[in-house]
Amino acid sequence: MVDIQKIFAEGVESSFLVEIGARTIIMFILILIILRLSGRRGVRQLTLFEVAIIISLGSAAGDPMFQEEIPIFHSIVVFICVIFVYKLVTWIASRSENIAHLLEGKVLPVVKDGVFDIKHENDNTFSRMEFFSELRNLNIEHLGQVKEGILEVDGTLSVLFYADSDVRYGLPLFPSSFKKVDVFSAEGPFACMYCGHVVFSFENDSKACPRCNKTQWSKALNSKRV
């Protein structure tokens, strides 16, 4: 049997509860100061390097809030060391592009001239589904509206659009139009569901994509951005 009483309350000393309150307030203020000192404006998107920093700080920040035997001074020493390493590595990275790439990753071109950049198909650095959803979040109906799309190191997507007059046929991104069609009975143009390559009609029996060799096609769209 699971002993609920033991899990929740074994060893609770009421006198220590007040100390927990005080420790938590002190640690919380220290965390805010440390994050402010790190020089970051926001925490919406973190690079992998910054996530590593946050994880290192996590236990040093949280444990002393409720562990009687941990003096807060130890946490302060950890904070100082981590911030020192963070500043040092950031400084080194600012002087060497290679080290910066090693730490933060590189920007990744994902769309170029209305089609997926398939050079990176085996990188596994981004999931196709996630990427579709990111593009939809930017109100992009189909790839033919996108001149260039880049995945930034913090995981956000930056997109350059075609002018309305230059919008071309492209792969639909919303499920209502992203549907497999039979290229021999349906009306073209078609977009390769894998790489976004657009084909207007199929002359011979093969329906393999000339760009990526996959064989699933959706109807292409060329609607303008609204």
Ligand SMILES: [Zn+2]
């Ligand atoms: Zn293709």
